[in-house]
Amino acid sequence: xxxxRFALAQGLLLNEALGALRAxxxxxxxxxxxxxxxxxxxxxVEFVLARPSDIATYVERGAADLAIVGKDVLLESGxxxxxLVDLGxxxxxxxxxxxxxxxxxxxxxxxxxxxLEVATKYPNVAERHFRERDIAVEIVKxxxxxxxxxxVGLADWIVDLVAxxxxxxxxxxxxxxxxxxxxxxxxANPASYHLRRREIAPLVERLAAWAAA
Amino acid sequence: MNDQSPIGPPRGFRDVLPTEARELGVIEQALSETFxxxxxxxxxxxxxxxxxxxxxxRRRIQFLDSDGSLVALRPDLTTxxxxxxxxxxxxxxxxxxxxxxxxxxxxxxxxxxxSREILQAGVELVGGDGALADAEILALLGESLERAxxxxxxxxxxxxxxxxxxxxxxxxxxxxRVDVLHALRQGDIAGAxxxxxxxxxxxxxxxxxxxxxxxxxSGPEAAELCRVIELARERWPGAxxxxxxxxxxxxxxxxxxxxxxxxxxxxxxxxIASGGRYDLLIGAYGTPRPAIGFAIDVLQLHRALFxxxxxxxxQRPLVVLRASADERATLxxxxxxRAGGLAVALGDVAERAGRAVIEAEVIDECRVxxxxxxxxDAATLxxxxxx
Numbered sequence: 001x002x003x004x005r006f007a008l009a010q011g012l013l014l015n016e017a018l019g020a021l022r023a024x025x026x027x028x029x030x031x032x033x034x035x036x037x038x039x040x041x042x043x044x045v046e047f048v049l050a051r052p053s054d055i056a057t058y059v060e061r062g063a064a065d066l067a068i069v070g071k072d073v074l075l076e077s078g079x080x081x082x083x084l085v086d087l088g089x090x091x092x093x094x095x096x097x098x099x100x101x102x103x104x105x106x107x108x109x110x111x112x113x114x115x116l117e118v119a120t121k122y123p124n125v126a127e128r129h130f131r132e133r134d135i136a137v138e139i140v141k142x143x144x145x146x147x148x149x150x151x152v153g154l155a156d157w158i159v160d161l162v163a164x165x166x167x168x169x170x171x172x173x174x175x176x177x178x179x180x181x182x183x184x185x186x187x188a189n190p191a192s193y194h195l196r197r198r199e200i201a202p203l204v205e206r207l208a209a210w211a212a213a
Numbered sequence: 214m215n216d217q218s219p220i221g222p223p224r225g226f227r228d229v230l231p232t233e234a235r236e237l238g239v240i241e242q243a244l245s246e247t248f249x250x251x252x253x254x255x256x257x258x259x260x261x262x263x264x265x266x267x268x269x270x271r272r273r274i275q276f277l278d279s280d281g282s283l284v285a286l287r288p289d290l291t292t293x294x295x296x297x298x299x300x301x302x303x304x305x306x307x308x309x310x311x312x313x314x315x316x317x318x319x320x321x322x323x324x325x326x327x328s329r330e331i332l333q334a335g336v337e338l339v340g341g342d343g344a345l346a347d348a349e350i351l352a353l354l355g356e357s358l359e360r361a362x363x364x365x366x367x368x369x370x371x372x373x374x375x376x377x378x379x380x381x382x383x384x385x386x387x388x389x390r391v392d393v394l395h396a397l398r399q400g401d402i403a404g405a406x407x408x409x410x411x412x413x414x415x416x417x418x419x420x421x422x423x424x425x426x427x428x429x430x431s432g433p434e435a436a437e438l439c440r441v442i443e444l445a446r447e448r449w450p451g452a453x454x455x456x457x458x459x460x461x462x463x464x465x466x467x468x469x470x471x472x473x474x475x476x477x478x479x480x481x482x483x484x485i486a487s488g489g490r491y492d493l494l495i496g497a498y499g500t501p502r503p504a505i506g507f508a509i510d511v512l513q514l515h516r517a518l519f520x521x522x523x524x525x526x527x528q529r530p531l532v533v534l535r536a537s538a539d540e541r542a543t544l545x546x547x548x549x550x551r552a553g554g555l556a557v558a559l560g561d562v563a564e565r566a567g568r569a570v571i572e573a574e575v576i577d578e579c580r581v582x583x584x585x586x587x588x589x590d591a592a593t594l595x596x597x598x599x600x
Contacts, residue, residue, distance in 0.1 A: 001480075062483060082400040082462075084427055086407055185403055191483040194371045194460060194476070201429040208423065 004045045004192075004199055007064035009052035009073070010034075013184050016089040017068040024206035044199075056081065056187075065192035066200065071182035072161055076122045082193050084200075085186040085207045092163040094125055094179035099150045100172050106156045110135075116156045119149030126159035129179045147171040225321050225329030231566035233515075237332070239525040240515055241314050243361045244334045251353050253312035253336045258293035260286060272319045274329065286318035289467070291491065291506055294337045299498030308340035314511070328512070335488070335508030339495065342503040347473045347490065348444035354486055354507045355456060356449045358477055361514060362523045363485075365477075366453050372438050372475045373463030375489070381422040381434065381461070385412055397464040402426050425461045435459035441473060469494045475507070481520035485513040530569040530598055532557045537575040545578040546591075553595035571598070 008017055008031065018028045030040040031047050040047040048064055056079035058064040067081075070090050074081065096118075098106055110116050119140040120126040130137045140155050147167055149155040157176065162168055168175065186207050193200055222228065229237065245255065264275040264283035275285040287293050290313050302309060314334040321327030334357075338350055351372065359365050375394075382393050382405075389412040396405035406423055414422075425432045442457035465474055465487050474489030488507025495502045532555050536543040543559070550557045562570065573581040573594075580590050589597075 062481075080400060080466075083403040086403040189483075190400060191478045191480065194458075194463065194478050195368050195480055197460070197462075198429055201427060204427045208427070 001196075002046070004066060004196065005048055005064045006042070006045045007048045007050055007055045007058045007067035007069075009055050009067070009069050010049050011052055013052070013068065013070060013090045014049075017087075017184065020068070020087060020089070020207060020210055023210050024203065026203075053077065059187055059189050062189045062191060064189070065196065066186065066188050066203070068184055068186055071180075071185050072122075072125075074185065074187070075180060075182070076124050078124060080190065081187040082190050083185045083187050084193075084204050085211055087184040087186060087207065087211045090184040091181070092161050093181045094122065094129075094159060095162055095168075096129070096157055096159055096176040096179065097147070097162075097168050097173040098157045098176050100174045102150070102156075103174075103176060109156065117154070118157045118159055119146045119155035120159035121146055122159055122161070125179060129159065147173055225327060227328070227330075231564050235528075235566050235568075236519075236525050237511060237515060240361050240511060240518070241334065244357050244509065244511075245312070245314060247353070247357045247360045248312040248334075248336055251310070251336075251349075253310040255312050255314070256294075256297075257315065258287065258290060258297060258313065262287050262293060262296070272321075274318045274320050288319050289317055290315060290333055290335060290508060291337060291467075291469070292494065294339075294506075295491070295494045295504070296498050298337075298339050298502065298504075299495050299500045302339075303500050306340070308338070310336065310338055312336045332511040333508040334511050335506055337504060337506035339502050339504045341505060344441050344444060346503075346505055347441045349448055350488065350505045350507060351441065351457070351473070351475055352445040352449035354475065354477060354488060354509075355445070355451055357509065358486065358514070359451065362518050363479070363514065364521065365451055365456055367455055368458050369479065370457045370475055370477055371460045371463045372442055372457055372473065373459070373461050374438055374473050375464065375470045376472050377434050377437065378425075378461045378464055381418075381425055382409055382414070384414055384418055385409060394464070397426075398466050398468065400464075402462065427462070432461075435461055438473070465489065473505070477509070479513075479517035479520070482513045482517035485510055485517050528568050529556055530571050531562065531565075532571045532573055532581075532594070532598075533562055534559050534581065535572070535574040536560070537577075539575075539577075542578050543575045546575045546581065549579050549591040550581070550594070553591035555591070555595050555598060 008014060014033050018031060021028050026045060027043045030042060038049045050058060052069060052073050055067045055069040056073050056077040059067045059081045060079040068087065072092060072094065106116060115136045115138055117140055118126055118137045119142050121142060121144065123139045123141045126139055142149060146158040146160045149158055151171060186204065188200060261284045264273060264285035273285040273288045275283055278284045294311055298309060312335065316330050316332050318329055319331060321329050336353065338346055355365050355370055378397065379390065379394055382390050385393065389408065392408050393405045396408060406419065410419055425434050438459040442459060445457060463474055463476055469491045470489040471492045472490030476484050477486035479485050486507055486509040490505040492503045495504055532550055534547060534557055536559065547557055547559050572584045576582055576588060580588055582588050
C-alpha cells in the first residue's frame with residue numbers, strides 16, 4: 001500500500017501547518033513554500049502541495065488521505081470529508097460587510113427593490129447564509145478583491161473572509177454580521193480514515209495534543 | 214428536437230453501454246442469487262414518491278406533478294420500503310424479507326460531475342430484532358460482496374452503532390446532543406467535540422469520546438459490537454479470519470438509523486455499501502416495526518471489482534452467421550444451429566462487448582463454412598464449442 005498522502009494548502013496556512021507537523025515529529029524538510037516540487041517524500045507520509053480550494057477535492061475523492069485545510073475552504077466547497085482536529089491556527093471569519101454608514105440606505109433599497117446585490121469570492125457560503133436568513137440577494141461572483149465592489153457600484157454588500165479586518169477598514173467597510181468562524185482543520189478521506197485508522201490515529205492524537213497545548 | 218438540443222443525457226445521468234452493462238448484469242445476478250438464498254424476495258417500489266421539505270430535501274430531485282402535488286424521484290429505497298410495509302403489510306405482523314435492485318436518484322451540485330443516478334442492490338429485514346438479526350444482515354452483506362467477486366478483508370466491513378456513539382455524549386442536554394450527532398453525520402468529529410466541550414461536557418468523558426472516535430481502537434464501548442461481529446462470522450466465516458472491524462466513528466449521513474450501522478469500504482472505490490438498524494422509520498408511517506437492512510452501490514462495487522482486475526466469467530461464444538442467397542436455407546440453418554445449443558446472430562454484430570465470436574457462412578440448411586474454410590454441421594460445431 002502506498003504511504004499516507006498528506007495534502008497541504010499552499011498559501012497563508014502553509015508555514016503554520018509545517019510547524020505543527022514538525023512539532024509532532026514528521027519530516028517536512030523536503031517541503032519548501034513557494035518551491036516547484038509539489039510531491040515530496042516525507043518518510044512515513046508523502047506530501048502533496050496544492051491550492052487551498054483543490055485540497056478539499058483531493059481529500060474528498062481520495063487522491064490524498066489527509067490534509068490540513070481551513071474550515072473556510074470546507075464550508076465553501078461542501079466537500080464530504082472527516083474533520084478530525086481543530087488545529088486552532090489560521091483564524092478568520094466569514095462576514096457580511098457594507099460601506100460604513102450605508103446599512104440603513106441598503107435596507108431602504110431592499111424595501112423598495114426587494115433584493116440586494118452581494119459580491120463575493122464565496123458564492124456557496126453567501127447563498128446559504130442569505131437563504132437561511134430568508135433575505136433575497138443576487139450573488140455577484142468575483143475572483144478577487146470583493147471589498148472594492150461596493151466602492152465601484154458593483155454590489156451593495158460583500159461576503160468576505162477577514163482575519164484582522166484591516167482590509168475592510170481601509171476600504172471603509174463595516175461588518176454587518178458574522179456568518180461563521182474558521183480555523184485550520186486536520187481532515188481525512190472517509191474511506192482512508194476507516195481503512196487506515198491504525199496509521200492515522202497516532203497522527204490525530206499527536207496533533208490534538210499539540211493543538212490543545 | 215431542435216438543433217440546439219444537447220446530444221448527451223442530462224447532467225449527472227449517463228448511458229451504460231454493453232461492455233459495462235454485461236458486467237453489471239453478472240454482478241446483479243450474483244447479488245440476487247445471494248439474497249434469494251437467504252430467503253429474501255424481490256419487490257419493485259415505484260420510481261416516484263411524494264416530495265417533502267424535510268432536511269433530506271436538498272438532495273432530492275423533486276418536481277411538480279400535473280395535479281400540482283410535489284413528487285420526488287425516490288432518493289432511497291429503504292424509505293420507500295418502510296412506507297410500503299407500513300401501508301400494504303399493516304395487518305401482517307410476521308417477519309418480512311424483502312430485496313431490490315433498482316436505481317435511486319440524488320441531487321448533486323452542478324459542475325461537480327457527481328452522478329445523480331445510483332444503482333442500489335439491497336435487502337430489508339422487517340420484524341427482525343436483536344443481535345441475531347443484526348448479525349444475520351451483517352453476514353449477508355459480507356457474503357453478497359464475496360459472491361459478487363470482492364475479496365472481503367479484515368477492514369472491508371466497518372461496524373458502528375448510532376446508539377453507542379450517541380451514548381458517548383449521554384451527559385449532554387437533548388438539543389446539544391442533536392447538534393453533536395448532526396455534526397458527526399456530516400463527518401465533523403472536531404466540530405462535534407468542540408460543541409460538546411462548549412456545552413460543558415466533563416473532561417474525562419470528552420477524552421473518552423475522542424478516543425472512541427479518533428483513537429487506534431474504538432475502546433471498551435465497542436464490546437457490544439464485537440459480539441455481533443463474532444456472531445456474524447459464525448453465520449458467514451468468510452475467506453479471512455477476523456473480518457469486520459468495530460468502529461464507533463462510522464456514522465452514516467442518513468438520519469434514520471437507530472442501532473447498529475455498517476459500511477463496506479474499498480481503497481479505490483470508497484464506500485460501496487452501507488446499512489443498519491432503523492427501528493423508528495416504519496413507525497413514522499404509522500405502524501412501528503423493528504427493521505434492519507443494507508444497500509450496495511452496484512456501480513461502486515463494480516469499480517472496486519475492476520480495480521482488483523475482476524472480469525466476468527466468459528460467455529459461450531456467439532456464432533455470427535453470414536446469409537447465403539437462399540433465404541429459406543439461411544433461416545433453417547440458423548434454426549438448426551440454435552437447436553444444436555449454439556448462440557447465433559444472423560448478420561453482423563458490430564458491438565460485441567468483449568464476447569468471443571465465431572464467424573460462419575451458410576452453405577445449406579445444416580452446414581456452414583467457418584472463417585478458416587472448414588465446412589461443418591450444426592451438431593459438430595455445437596459439440597466443438599461445448600467442449
